[in-house]
Amino acid sequence: MDNAAREQLIEMARHNIGHAQNGTIEHEADVFRVPAANYFDEQRFKLEIDKIFKRLPLVLAATAELREPGDYKAMDVVGMPVLLTRGSDGEVRxxxxxxxxxxxxxxxxxxxxxxxxxxxxxxWTFDQKGKLVAIASKDDFGSIDMSAHGLVPLPITERSGLIWVILDPDSKLDMDAFLSGYDKLLGAFGLENWHLFEARTLKGPNWKIAYDGYLDLYQLPVLHRETFGEQMSNQALYYAWGPHQRVTSPSKQLLDLLDIPEEKWSRDILSAGVWTIFPHISIASFRGGGRSIMLSQLFPGETPGESYTTQIYLMEKEPDEAQRHDAYKQFKLLEYVVQEEDYATGLRQQRALEAGARKEVLFGRNEGGGHRFHRWVERIIATPDDELTALFQAGTP
Ligand code: FES
Structure with a gap:
């Protein structure tokens, strides 16, 4: 982590401590309203796929999934088949x-x-750089320019242990403008050298209902009272870098930091909370089996009312037998929490909204993360391709 990133993290920690000391919290100017149809309307759903998921960089893998030369990962992303490779030159493509x-x-x-x-x-055979290197029965097939018939490359960047890809091969979007410096903060985790423990995929409701949940601390002592949330604060503090947001809370435990010099504040403390990466990632830290994170990778499904989330559990160190056992227990609990508490509720909410139960849904004054998320969604789908970079450079929706 570079010094500037650490300084920003310390500044946020100080800000959170201030609220914890004073018993204060931050409020948006007003309650925010989102039309209920945004969660189920077919045309709206198609617009979001085309204008968000097919135009913006998506985190398709962690470095830990493609660590060695020759590693590959093939996946479908909103219907588009994508192949990621790590070449013998170490480059990911x-x-x-x-x-x-x-x-x-x-x-x-x-x-x-x-x-x-x-x-x-x-x-037909292709190499790790996507080059067409062999055509079966070449003489019978006929002559073509093999150098012009490789796999179509997609824009890609690998930063802070994460791999972003844009599904549009002709995209002109400036990745730096989109990332808004957030990738440097994500460097606080040091994910470049972490290890893949396990991954699995869960089915959930409309992708925005799922994403709303990742930004929501208001629910913790209610929806999650029987698993982990009973004693937790329901108040949130949000930090935004363009459309990407970190969610923390003014936890009283932060006051312990006052007895420790700032230069000794640990990476764990400084990177606490939920880190979301627009439009489809959340990262939360755990201790099961040692320092670990769950990276939740959310994709819209085939209809507005469904989504798929791949939960990727990454660990800082290769676990031994006992740590594997603890990591497995932690990962199992997270599956239960997300599937049986978050997504089970989200699927019921989805059905109610689809039935026409409400005209709109509300985000309260301390749910600023939801306000910003939905404003960004709205703004991005209304922005033409050639204005996207400028939109992210401007920094606010
Ligand atoms: S479609 Fe791939 S070799 Fe024919």
Whole structure:
């Protein structure tokens, strides 16, 4: 973590301590209202896929998933087949996973290690850089310029142990403008060298209902009272970098820091809370099996009322047997909390909204994260391609 990032984290910690000492909290000017139809309307859903998920950088993997040269990961992202590879030069690359012969995915979903990718349809072969290196029965096929028939590369950047990809190969969006410096703060976790423990995918409600939950501390002592939330504060403090937000709370435990010199404030304390990456990631820290995070990677499903979340559990150190046991227990609890508490409630909320139960939903004055999230969604879908970079440079929706 660089010094400027650490200084920003210390500043936020001091700000949180101030609220904890004074018993104060921050409020938006007013209650915010979102039309209920935004969560189920088909046209709106399509617009969000096209204007958000198909135009903005998405975190498709953690570095830990593609650590070694030759590692690959194939996945479907809002219907687009994508292949990520780590070349022998150490570079990570992304391609549309569609063969230049007749378009079949070259690699079926999943991850592994490979030097070459052989299409399962007629055996055209591509290397880790997406270059077409062999055509089966070449003499019978006929002559084509092989150098012009590689896999289509996608814009990609790897920072702070995370890999962002834009699904539009012709995107002109400036990644730095989109990230708004947030990637440097995420460097506080040091994820570059962490290890993949386990991953699984859960089904949930509309992607925005799920995302609302990641920004919501108001729910903690209520929805999560039987698992972890009973004693927790329901008040939130939000910090925003462009559309990306960190959520913390003015916890009384922060007052313990007053007895420790600032230069000794640990990375754990400084990176506490939930870190969301617009439009589809949340990162929360845990101690199960040692220092660990759960990276929740959320994607819209095939209809407005469904989404899929891949929970990726990363650990700072390779766990031994006992730590594996603890990590597994922690990960199991998180599955229960998200599936049976968050998403079970979200799916019931989804059904009620789809039934026309409400015209709008509300976000209170201490739910500023929801205000900002929905404002950004609204603003982005209304912004033409050639104005997107300027929108993120401006920093506010
Ligand atoms: S579609 Fe890939 S080799 Fe024919």
């Amino acid at each position: 992304a391609f549309i996973n569609s063969c230049s012969h007749r378009g079949a995915p070259v690699v079926t979903s999943g991850s592994g290690k490979a030097k070459r990718f052989v299409c399962g349809y007629h055996a």
